[in-house]
Amino acid sequence: MSKKPLKEYLAESLIVGDGAMATYLFQQGVSIGHCNEELVLTSPSLIAEVHRAYYEAGARLIETNTYGANRERLARYGLESKVIRINREAVKVARESVGEDAYVAGSIGSICAGRVAAFDEEEYRDMYEEQATALLHAGVDAIILETFLDVKELLIAVKAIRPLTRVPLIAQLSTIEVGRTRDAYSLTEAFRLLAEHGADGVGINCRLGPVEILRSLEKTVVPENLILSAFPNAGRLGMSDGELKYKSIPGYFEETADLLVEQGVRLLGGCCGTTPEHIRRVAAALSGKKPVKRVNPELCRIEAVTTEPVEIVRTRPTVVEKVKNERTIICEFDTPKDLEISGFLTGAQRLQEAGVDTITMADNSLATARMSNLALGAILKSQFGIDPLVHVACRDRNLLGQQSHLMGLHALGIDQILVITGDPTRMGDLPGASSIYDVTSFELIRMVKQLNDGISFSGKRLKQKARFVVGTAFNPHVRQLEAAVRRLEKKVAAGADFVMTQPVYDEQGILNVYEATKHVGIPVFIGIMPLTGYRNALFLHNEVPGIKIPEHVLKRMEAVQEDREAGRREGVEIAKELLDVAMEKFRGIYLITPFSFWKMTEELALYIRQKDRRRVAVEA
The missing domain is CATH 3.20.20.330 (Homocysteine-binding-like domain)
Structure with missing residues (x-):
């Protein structure tokens, strides 16, 4: 049967x-x-x-x-x-x-x-x-x-x-x-x-x-x-x-x-x-x-x-809110490789006084060990009233660590972040360390936005909603810019709120970035980093992923290679010329401080603010 x-x-x-x-x-x-x-x-x-x-x-x-x-x-x-x-x-x-x-x-x-x-x-x-x-x-x-x-x-x-x-x-x-x-x-x-x-x-x-x-x-x-x-x-x-x-x-x-x-x-x-x-x-x-x-x-x-998570209201505008109405400057200033932080804090204060809207800190850039950007971000916020923007790399933390890190940022009131993949550890100063990469930057952006919905990475409903404003990186120094833009569009679809580009060193490159990204629908902060000398220019051009420097800029830096101070001045002048073009196309400027030489980006921030004031005076 x-x-x-x-x-x-x-x-x-x-x-x-x-x-x-x-x-x-x-x-x-x-x-x-x-x-x-x-x-x-x-x-x-x-x-x-x-x-x-x-x-x-x-x-x-x-x-x-x-x-x-x-x-x-x-x-x-x-x-x-x-x-x-x-x-x-x-x-x-x-x-x-x-x-x-x-x-x-x-x-x-x-x-x-x-x-x-x-x-x-x-x-x-x-x-x-x-x-x-x-x-x-x-x-x-x-x-x-x-x-x-x-x-x-x-x-x-x-x-x-x-x-x-x-x-x-x-x-x-x-x-x-x-x-x-x-x-x-x-x-x-x-x-x-x-x-x-x-x-x-x-x-x-x-x-x-x-x-x-x-x-x-x-x-x-x-x-x-x-x-x-x-x-x-x-x-x-x-x-x-x-x-x-x-x-x-x-x-x-x-x-x-x-x-x-x-x-x-x-x-x-x-x-x-x-x-x-x-x-x-x-x-x-x-x-x-x-x-x-x-x-x-x-x-x-x-x-x-089943109660809805509480949404916490932010009291100060984010860079995304500011840039919709006025010139907004993000300045990257790397945390120290040492335990001494007084120089970093002095530089951060001076950059704020020069008109920088937020200090952004990398997450062990180039896979080199630096002091925690969470710790120094908390000090900047609590002691000096500076709104930090911290980078969060996929490289260093598994999913458990990433959620814990983000929850800590939330508890400290640090809600502006840049999600990046992170350079592999084998290229840094601890090459034997593990590169984790549990998730891609696309996936981590989505998961951060899940926290904003009051949902943990595991799906657990949280009692509060996070309020992270999430940035993403854009590298225009590729053979096919269209492919880079498609990648950027996917990040926007994942939930990115703003874009920070790699530094650009030629005027045409700035215009190319503008034309390529003007449709994405979120603010773009164009990256400008002053060169410190000819060797610095050669290093960036030949050894750092994602950066290309035009031949005419290399020649200008080569002409002053014997004088260190002259090299820095020339680097700042080149950056100002680039800013003249960038400010016509972008409300958001992303200044990158080289080798902790904050005085160079301080001068550029002052230049941006002075130029904007002159423009307002002329229009009035």
């Missing part, structure tokens, strides 16, 4: 799912870093043993070993040409390993898999369609989408797969915070959207243990007639006796299984850290029991505890 279709079976029965594959394989001696999905080709008997162990423990829904069997993930191992074969063989191995009373579900995991959710939707749609097609042709009884941190990505998968089949499509989210996804959807909102786009079932898997999943479901509204699933981890991963282990013992799963069933869960299995013994205990707890009709919590009570 053939078994009922899975959806029909679940309408009147509970079913036990299987447990972890990857962490269980690791316990069996498979090394981390191996492509587990390839094992259905190279060691099918090993995968069959795992499936059989879960079946014998009581699981009657067996997931294929295809969590990462998509083109993008397989390409990391040179296996992108085997997407169809791996998925097809995985279904065969699963089907032949278990009894006829078991259902086989095709497992499809998140392609992002914990990384920042920045992707091409059409590419992802194609990859999900490709994998699902292979699984469906091999004859799976259902498709389980699992471990999705972002609703946006999960919806792409659902919309790609739903038109392909009528077998049950179960969409599972993995939440970092209880009850809320990384992209800040409540589970109530997420489940509603998934149902609207054709999911037959919804659920939670991975990251959280049984009780945290229970807490999530207790405050979530689940649309009627949906299959509800739960595949908890074996607790939290932690260090024990020098090893990383999951804490929860199998008996704990048996104790909590009834509580999850009371929430309306009909499909209950395990995720990371679970073993056949965990599943055996779940099967024992569910034996002879029937599904419980889900009773949703009261929506009004949920809404009552």
Whole structure:
């Protein structure tokens, strides 16, 4: 007698799912870093043993070993040409390993898999369609989408797969915070959207243990007639006796299984850290029991505890607000490489007195260790009333450190930042240091703007909204300016509020930047950095990425190379000539102080202010 279709079976029965594959394989001696999905080709008997162990423990829904069997993930191992074969063989191995009373579900995991959710939707749609097609042709009884941190990505998968089949499509989210996804959807909102786009079932898997999943479901509204699933981890991963282990013992799963069933869960299995013994205990707890009709919590009570983050109002205008109405000067002044800061503070004060609107400080420019721009920014703001603009590099902090750093800036009232990629550490004074680059500058801009919406990087709703004004860098010294502009347009789309350019050393270059960027819709601060001498000019031109100096400027500096003071004066004069052109086209000027010679940029700031005053007097 053939078994009922899975959806029909679940309408009147509970079913036990299987447990972890990857962490269980690791316990069996498979090394981390191996492509587990390839094992259905190279060691099918090993995968069959795992499936059989879960079946014998009581699981009657067996997931294929295809969590990462998509083109993008397989390409990391040179296996992108085997997407169809791996998925097809995985279904065969699963089907032949278990009894006829078991259902086989095709497992499809998140392609992002914990990384920042920045992707091409059409590419992802194609990859999900490709994998699902292979699984469906091999004859799976259902498709389980699992471990999705972002609703946006999960919806792409659902919309790609739903038109392909009528077998049950179960969409599972993995939440970092209880009850809320990384992209800040409540589970109530997420489940509603998934149902609207054709999911037959919804659920939670991975990251959280049984009780945290229970807490999530207790405050979530689940649309009627949906299959509800739960595949908890074996607790939290932690260090024990020098090893990383999951804490929860199998008996704990048996104790909590009834509580999850009371929430309306009909499909209950395990995720990371679970073993056949965990599943055996779940099967024992569910034996002879029937599904419980889900009773949703009261929506009004949920809404009552979901408050909007408070928005803090800024008391002084930002550079973006100023530049809309008047000339605005940003002056870069690098923090010291030493512990002595009195010279830096003196220079910053003098620059402010000369008419600079804000002091901007790099984040270990050229990968050279300098004093924290956060610390000195706080001193400038608290002791001298100077609004700092600090650079935030992707290079030096992982995502955890980046959010912590930004939260610290917010607490100090420093809300003007420039997001940059950051020069690789190998070119700096500590070449053995690691370059982290968890995210690109595009992604970090988006994530900073997420903080402005009152949402943390993990999707947690914050009690306050940040108020960051986010700048981005633009390098006009490239072979194809059009390509650089397209890159800039993407940064604007990501949420950049203003642009600061690399220094430009010729008049035509300034005009080219103006023509190329005048359409972007956000203020552009043109970069001007005075040369300090001929050697400085040669160094910048030949050794510093992103800077090109015209031949006629090099010759002018060469003519005064024997006199250091004359070289600096000539550098300032060249900068003034460039400012004459720049001020006709740009309200925003970005002065860059070379080698802490703040007197040079002080003179340029005074020149800008005097020239503007003369212009106003003439117009009056």
